[in-house]
Amino acid sequence: MRILRLPAVSELTGLPRSTLYLYISKGQFPKPVKLGIRSVGWIQEEVDQWLLQKKESRLF
Template sequence: MKILRLPEVISRTGLPRSTLYLYIKQNQFPKQVKIGVRSVGWIRTEVEEWLFQRKEQRDAC
């Protein structure tokens, strides 16, 4: 399992930090995983699945 840090999640999704955290608060994006006292990350496969779902929604329209 690979953990992505915030800069990589922002880079992969194209979302600004504020939107990313808004989506998390609204349960529209995978929650972060605590990896240290002051460190969080996201599971790569969950972020990739979220991106795939956005693509599927786009293609369905």
């Protein structure tokens, strides 16, 4: 399992921090995992799955 920090998640998704946290609050993006007192990260498999779902749901 690999943990991604915010800059890597933003780069993978193309979304800025504010949009990621908006999606998290609406239940539309995986919640981060607490790594320490002031640090969080995302499980790469969950982010990859979210991206795959977005890809599959797009209209042609």
